[in-house]
Amino acid sequence: xxxxxxxxxxxxxxxxxxxxxxxxxxxxxxxxxxxxxxxxxxxxxxxxxxxxxxxxxxxxxxxxxxxxxxxxxxxxxxxxxxxxxxxxxxxxxxxxxxxxxxxxxxxxxxxxxxxxxxxxxxxxxxxxxxxxxxxxxxxxxxxxxxxxxxxxxxxxxxxxxxxxxxxxxxxxxxxxxxxxxxxxxxxxxxxxxxxxxxxxxxxxxxxxxxxxxxxxxxxxxxxxxxxxxxxxxxxxxxxxxxxxxxxxxxxxxxxxxxxxxxxxxxxxxxxxxxxxxxxxxxxxxxxxxxxxxxxxxxxxxxxxxxxxxxxxxxxxxxxxxxxxxxxxxxxxxxxxxxxxxxxxxxxxxxxxxxxxxxxxxxxxxxxxxxxxxxxxxxxxxxxxxxxxxxxxxxxxxxxxxxxxxxxxxxxxxxxxxxxxxxxxxxxxxxxxxxxxxxxxxxxxxxxxxxxxxxxxxxxxxxxxxxxxxxxxxxxxxxxxxxxxxxxxxxxxxxxxxxxxxxxxxxxxxxxxxxxxxxxxxxxxxxxxxxxxxxxxxxxxxxxxxxxxxxxxxxxxxxxxxxxxxxxxxxxxxxxxxxxxxxxxxxxxxxxxxxxxxxxxxxxxxxxxxxxxxxxxxxxxxxxxxxxxxxxxxxxxxxxxxxxxxxxxxxxxxxxxxxxxxxxxxxxxxxxxxxxxxxxxxxxxxxxxxxxxxxxxxxxxxxxxxxxxxxxxxxxxxxxxxxxxxxxxxxxxxxxxxxxxxxxxxxxxxxxxxxxxxxxxxxxxxxxxxxxxxxxxxxxxxxxxxxxxxxxxxxxxxxxxxxx
Numbered sequence: 001x002x003x004x005x006x007x008x009x010x011x012x013x014x015x016x017x018x019x020x021x022x023x024x025x026x027x028x029x030x031x032x033x034x035x036x037x038x039x040x041x042x043x044x045x046x047x048x049x050x051x052x053x054x055x056x057x058x059x060x061x062x063x064x065x066x067x068x069x070x071x072x073x074x075x076x077x078x079x080x081x082x083x084x085x086x087x088x089x090x091x092x093x094x095x096x097x098x099x100x101x102x103x104x105x106x107x108x109x110x111x112x113x114x115x116x117x118x119x120x121x122x123x124x125x126x127x128x129x130x131x132x133x134x135x136x137x138x139x140x141x142x143x144x145x146x147x148x149x150x151x152x153x154x155x156x157x158x159x160x161x162x163x164x165x166x167x168x169x170x171x172x173x174x175x176x177x178x179x180x181x182x183x184x185x186x187x188x189x190x191x192x193x194x195x196x197x198x199x200x201x202x203x204x205x206x207x208x209x210x211x212x213x214x215x216x217x218x219x220x221x222x223x224x225x226x227x228x229x230x231x232x233x234x235x236x237x238x239x240x241x242x243x244x245x246x247x248x249x250x251x252x253x254x255x256x257x258x259x260x261x262x263x264x265x266x267x268x269x270x271x272x273x274x275x276x277x278x279x280x281x282x283x284x285x286x287x288x289x290x291x292x293x294x295x296x297x298x299x300x301x302x303x304x305x306x307x308x309x310x311x312x313x314x315x316x317x318x319x320x321x322x323x324x325x326x327x328x329x330x331x332x333x334x335x336x337x338x339x340x341x342x343x344x345x346x347x348x349x350x351x352x353x354x355x356x357x358x359x360x361x362x363x364x365x366x367x368x369x370x371x372x373x374x375x376x377x378x379x380x381x382x383x384x385x386x387x388x389x390x391x392x393x394x395x396x397x398x399x400x401x402x403x404x405x406x407x408x409x410x411x412x413x414x415x416x417x418x419x420x421x422x423x424x425x426x427x428x429x430x431x432x433x434x435x436x437x438x439x440x441x442x443x444x445x446x447x448x449x450x451x452x453x454x455x456x457x458x459x460x461x462x463x464x465x466x467x468x469x470x471x472x473x474x475x476x477x478x479x480x481x482x483x484x485x486x487x488x489x490x491x492x493x494x495x496x497x498x499x500x501x502x503x504x505x506x507x508x509x510x511x512x513x514x515x516x517x518x519x520x521x522x523x524x525x526x527x528x529x530x531x532x533x534x535x536x537x538x539x540x541x542x543x544x545x546x547x548x549x550x551x552x553x554x555x556x557x558x559x560x561x562x563x564x565x566x567x568x569x570x571x572x573x574x575x576x577x578x579x580x581x582x583x584x585x586x587x588x589x590x591x592x593x594x595x596x597x598x599x600x601x602x603x604x605x606x607x608x609x610x611x612x613x614x615x616x617x618x619x620x621x622x623x624x625x626x627x628x629x630x631x632x633x634x635x636x637x638x639x640x641x642x643x644x645x646x647x648x649x650x651x652x653x654x655x656x657x658x659x660x661x662x663x664x665x666x667x668x669x670x671x672x673x674x675x676x677x678x679x680x681x682x683x684x685x686x687x688x689x690x691x692x693x694x695x696x697x698x699x700x701x702x703x704x705x706x707x708x709x710x711x712x713x714x715x716x717x718x719x720x721x722x723x724x725x726x727x728x729x730x731x732x733x734x735x736x737x738x739x740x741x742x743x744x745x746x747x748x749x750x751x752x753x754x755x756x757x758x759x760x761x762x763x764x765x766x767x768x769x770x771x772x773x774x775x776x777x778x779x780x781x782x783x784x785x786x787x788x789x790x791x792x793x794x795x796x797x798x799x800x801x802x803x
Contacts, residue, residue, distance in 0.1 A: 025058070025084070028243075029065030030228040031076060035243030037061050037213070039085045039092075041250070050143060050182035050193050052084065052095040060084035060095065063215060069227035071517040071552040072509055073234075077226040079189075081121075083215050085245070089252040091197045096121050096215075098141070100189035104221040106617045107141035107185065109655045109689040112756065113148075113173045115140040117615040117649060119220055121192060124150065124242065126212030127203035128297075128366065131240035131405040133340055134212065135201065136171050141190035143183030144692060148173035149340040152237050152405070152430070153440075174329060175336045176759035177201075178800070198253045199802070202366070205296045208249050212242035220615040223517075223556025234470035236438040240405040255803060256293025260333075260760045261286070262307045262798040269791045277788065288798075289334045298365030303334040306357060307796055316681050316701055318665050320643070322633055323574060325493050328352060333760070338364035341373035342397050344411045345428050345442045345462060346479070349395050350491035353415075356380040358390065369401035389418035393489055405432040411444070413489035419451045422488040426460070440464040448486045458485030473505040483531045496573075497541070498534035500527045515554050522548040530571075543567045548608075556614030560624075566604040568631045570597075575636065578731060582718040593728060596720060598636030599713060605629050606641070621648040629670060634677055635720065637713030638670040655689045671713075680704040680776070693757040699750040704776035707732045745778075747771045747786060760800025767793050 028034040039061045046054045062084055066077035084095035098121060106119045115138065122138040131152070138146040148171040177200045183192035203209060215228040231241045267281040287305030294300055317326050327347075330336060335351040341364045342349045354360070360377035379391040392415070399409040408429040415422045426444030442462040449455045464477040483496040502525040510516030526544035533539065545565040552558050578596040583589075606628035613621050623646045632639035644664040651657050661683045667676040683701040690696065710720040710731040721728040752766040769791035773780070780786055 025060045025062055025086070027062045027064065030063065030243070031065040031067055031230055033230065034065075035229060037063065037085065037243065037245050038247045039087055039245055041248075042086050042088060044088060046093065046193075046195075048180040048182050048193050048195050050184040050191055052097070052191060052193060056086055056093070057084055057095055060086040060093075063228050066215075066217065066226040066228050067230040068224055069216065069231055069233070070225040071223070071556075073227075073232055074230070075512065077217075078222060078224065079217075079219055079226070081215075081217050081226060081228075083121075083123075083228065087248060087251075089250060090199075090254065091195050092125075094123055094192075094194040094196075096139075096190075096192040096194070098189045098191070098217060100219065100221075102187070104219075105141055105185060105190055106220045106615065107183075107190070107654070108144075108651050108657065109142060109692060110140065110144050110657065111687060111689060111695050111754075112144070112176065112759075113146045114657070114687075115144050115146045116218075117220070117620055117651070118144075119190070120146070120218050122146075122216040122218075123194065124212075124214045124216065124239070125196075125201070125245075126239055126242055127201055127209075129204075129210050129212045129244065130369075130401050131212070131237055131242075132401070132407060134239050134242070135177065137177070137179060137194065137196060139181045139183055139192045139194060141183050141185055141192065142692075143181040143192055145179070145181055146173060147175070147177050147179070149175055150239065151340045151343050152239055153343065153345070172340065174331065175339060176333070178759055178802070198251050199256045199293065202293075202297050202299065203251070208247060209245075209251065211245040211248065212239060213245050214242045220556070220617070223554065223614050232470070234468055235435055236432045236466065236468050237405045237435075240432070251296075253293065253296055256291070256299075257803040258291040258760070259288070259801040259803065260290070260798055261288040262796065263287075264307050264794065264796045266795075267793045269788075271787075271789050291337065295365070297367070298363070299338060301334060301337055301362040301364075302360070303357070304359045306332055306334045306360070307798070315661075315683060316663075316703055318643075318663050318679055318681060320665070321494075323494050323571070325491070327491060327493065334360065334362070338362065338373065341371055341399075342375070342395065344397060344409070344426075344490075345440060346444070346460060346487075346490070346492070348411050348424060348426065348444065348487055348490035349397065349413060350489065351375070351395075353489055353491075354379055354393055355383050371399045373397040384417050385420050386418055391415060391417040395489055402429075402431070406430060413487070415488045420449065422446065422448045422486050424487050424489065428462075436468045438466045438468070440466075444485075446485050446487060448484075448488075456484040456486065458482035460485050460487075471507055473503075473507070475501065475503040477501045480534065481531065496531045498529045498531060501525070517552040517554055519549070519551045522546070522550075524548065539569070541569045541571060558610075558612040560608065560610035562608035564604065564606040564608065564628070566606070566630075567601055568604065569601045570599060570636060572597075574633070577723050579721045579723060579728060580712050580716075580718050581721055581728075582712070582716065593721065596712070602631045602636070602638055603629075604631060604638075618652060619648065619650045622646065632667050632669065632676055632713075634667065634707065635669075635710050635713050639667045639676060640670055640673070641668075642666040656687075657689070658684070658686045660684045675706070675708060676710075677707045678704075679706075694753075694755050697750075697752045697754070699752075701748045702777070703746045703748075705745070706776070745773050745776045747773070747779075758800065760798060762796065762798050764794070764796040766795075767791070 028037050040059050042056045044056045046056055064082050066081050068075045080099040082097040086093050108118055118140040120138050120140045122136055124134040124136050126134040133151045136148050136150055150171050179200055180195040217226040229241055229243050263284055263286055265284040269279040271277045290302045292300045330351050354377045357377045357379050362375045364373045375395040377393045381390055383391055394414040396412040399407055401407050411426045413424045424446045428442035431439045444460040446458050459482045461480045467474040478500045480498040481495045505520055505522045507520045509518050524546040527540045528542040529540050548562045550560045575596050579593050580596050581591050581593055584592050608626050610624040626643040629638055630641040647661045649659040663681040666678045669676055681703050685699045687695055687697045712718040720731040722731045748770050750768040755763040770789045771786040772789055773786045
C-alpha cells in the first residue's frame with residue numbers, strides 16, 4: 001500500500017514543485033499530459049524588455065516538455081523550450097526561454113507578419129475554449145510580431161502560421177492585434193517577453209475563465225515544429241487538442257473604446273487619349289474607425305470613408321483557366337476586425353465586394369454557445385449597376401457550437417442596388433466524431449431580381465467527408481452550384497457546375513535519424529459536370545485522374561511529383577460570341593462567318609515537379625514546373641504547355657530582405673509547335689528595416705503578355721473572330737478587341753516609406769506608377785520605349801486612441 005501511494009505523490013510533487021530558477025510556480029510537462037494550468041494572478045506590472053528578471057516571473061507557471069509536431073509528430077523535441085505564464089488584472093504575460101545550439105538561431109528585424117522564415121514561437125489562445133477558433137500571437141527571437149486567427153474549417157488536422165508542411169488549417173495573418181513584445185539573443189538561444197492586454201481579446205462574460213492554449217515553436221535550422229501539447233497530426237481538429245488555462249479570475253478589461261481617425265491624400269497622374277500627361281490632386285480625405293467593446297464578447301465597429309489600405313498592390317496572378325475567377329485577400333482594417341466570425345463554406349461572404357463604402361457598421365458577439373456577426377455597408381454610386389444608386393449590403397452570420405468540436409451555422413446576405421437585388425440564405429454544419437472523422441454539410445438558396453427580367457432562384461449544396469488518419473486519409477466531396485445561383489456578396493470562383501472529388505492518401509514515415517521524414521501518396525479522382533448535365537444524368541465536362549507524391553526530407557526539404565491524366569469536353573459557353581471566318585469551298589473568294597464549334601474533347605497528360613528548400617538563415621526558395629500536353633483554351637485544341645513558378649528570398653543582413661518571384665506560362669500548338677500565348681511575370685521586392693517600426697520598401701512587377709491571332713483547330717487555319725457592336729474583330733486570346741496591342745508589356749514600380757509603431761498608428765508615404773512599352777523587357781531599347789500611363793502619390797496617417 002505505501003508503494004502504491006508513492007507514485008501519485010511523486011507525480012504531484014513534480015507537477016507542483018519549484019518552478020524555474022527556484023521559483024514557486026507550478027511545472028506542466030506537455031509530454032506527461034500535464035495540460036491543465038492554473039497560472040498565478042499577480043498584482044504587478046513589469047517592463048517588457050525581454051529580460052525575465054522581475055519577481056513575478058519566479059512565481060509564474062512553467063510549460064515545458066515539448067514534442068515534435070511537424071513534419072512528423074509524437075517524438076520528444078530536440079531543443080528545450082520553457083514558457084512562463086502569469087496574469088495581472090489587465091493582461092496575460094508570457095516569458096519564453098528557447099534553447100538552441102550556438103549559431104543556429106535565425107532572426108531578422110522584419111516587418112510585422114513577415115517573421116515566418118525566422119525561428120519563432122506562436123501562442124494560440126482559444127479564449128472561448130470551444131475547440132473551433134483561436135487567436136494567435138507569434139514573435140521571432142528579436143520580439144518582432146506576427147498575429148492572426150485560426151478557424152477550424154476542416155481543411156486539415158493541424159494549425160500554425162503556414163508551417164513547414166501543407167495539409168493543415170492555416171492561420172489568417174491579415175488581422176492585427178495590439179500587444180507588446182521584446183526579445184533578445186542569448187548564449188543559450190533566445191528569450192522573449194510578451195504582454196497581451198485583455199482589451200485586445202474577446203472572451204467569455206463569466207467571472208472565472210477557462211481558455212484553450214498551445215505553444216508552437218519553429219526551428220528553421222532543423223526544419224521542425226515543436227508543440228507543448230503533444231498534438232497529433234492525424235486528427236480532425238488541431239484546436240480541439242489544446243491544453244487549458246484554468247481559474248482565470250477578476251480579469252479587468254476596462255473601457256474598450258478605440259478611436260482611429262485616418263487622413264489620406266492622393267495625387268493621381270494619367271495620360272489622356274492625345275498622349276498628354278496630366279495630374280489631379282484632390283483635397284485630403286478624412287475618415288476613421290470606431291471600435292467599442294460593449295461587453296467582453298460583444299463588439300460594435302463603425303467606419304466612415306474607410307481608408308484604401310492597399311499600400312502594396314495585389315501581386316499579379318496568371319490565369320490558368322479563364323472560367324475561374326481570381327481571388328484577392330481582404331486588407332482593410334475595419335473589415336479584418338472579427339473577420340473570422342464571418343467565415344462561411346464556399347466563401348459566401350467576401351467583403352472585398354464592398355469596394356468603396358461611404359460608411360459601414362459591424363456587430364460581432366457571442367452568448368454562450370451562439371455567435372452572431374452582422375455587417376451593413378453603403379457602397380459608392382460608381383459601383384451601382386445603373387450608376388444612380390448606392391448599393392447597400394447586409395451580411396449576417398450565426399453559428400452554434402455542437403459538442404466539443406462540431407458546429408452549425410446560418411448565413412444571410414442581401415445586396416440591394418435600386419431595383420436590382422440579390423439575397424442568399426443558407427445553412428451549414430461541421431460535424432466531428434471519433435477524433436479523425438469530420439463532415440461538412442451546406443445547403444443554400446439565392447434569389448436575384450432585375451428590372452424587366454424574371455427573378456432567378458438558384459441552389460448550392462455541399463457535402464464533404466474526411467478521414468484524417470495518420471497513415472490512411474480520405475476526402476469525398478460533392479459541391480453543386482446551380483446555373484441560376486448568384487452570390488453578389490460572396491466569392492464563387494466558378495458557377496453553374498457540379499464538382500465531385502474522391503481523394504485517398506497513404507503516408508509512410510522514416511525511421512528516427514533517417515533522411516526521409518514522411519512521404520505521402522495521393523490518388524485523386526475528380527469530375528465536373530455542367531449543372532444541367534448533372535441534374536439530367538449527362539456526361540462530365542471534365543474528368544481527372546491525378547497521382548500526387550510529396551516527400552519531406554530531414555532539415556525541411558520538400559519534393560513533389562505528380563502525373564495528371566485528364567479529359568476535357570468542349571464547353572460552348574466559353575466560346576459564346578466567337579465565330580470562324582471560313583472560305584466557302586464552292587465559291588472562291590467568298591467567306592462565311594459561322595459560329596465556332598470546337599472538337600468534342602481533348603485528352604491531356606501532364607506532369608508536375610516541385611522543390612522547396614528549408615528556410616536557411618540567409619535564403620530560401622521554391623520552384624514548381626508543370627509540363628506536358630494540355631488543352632489550349634484559346635483555340636480549343638491540344639497544346640504543349642510550360643508553367644513555371646519560382647520564388648527566392650534572400651536575407652543578407654538582419655535588416656535587409658529581398659525576394660523575387662517569376663511566373664511563366666506558355667502554350668504551343670501541338671499541331672505545328674507555333675506559339676499561341678505566353679505570359680511572363682517577374683516581381684521583385686526589397687525591404688530595409690531601419691528600426692522595428694520604420695521600413696522602406698521598393699517593389700517592381702513586370703507583365704509581358706502575348707497572345708497570337710487565333711485560328712480554328714483541325715488544320716483549316718481559318719481565323720477566329722469576336723463579335724462586337726461594330727462587327728467582327730480578329731480574336732487574340734480572350735480579349736474582346738485589339739486594345740491590348742499597345743498594353744501587353746507593363747512595368748509597375750512602387751516605393752513606400754512606413755512608420756508603424758503599433759496596429760492602427762501608422763504613417764505611409766508612397767509612390768506607384770504604370771509604364772508600358774512595345775518590346776517585352778526592352779526598357780527603352782526598341783519601339784517607343786517605356787511610356788508612363790499613370791502614377792499616384794499618396795500619404796496616409798492614422799492614430800489609434802485607446803480610451
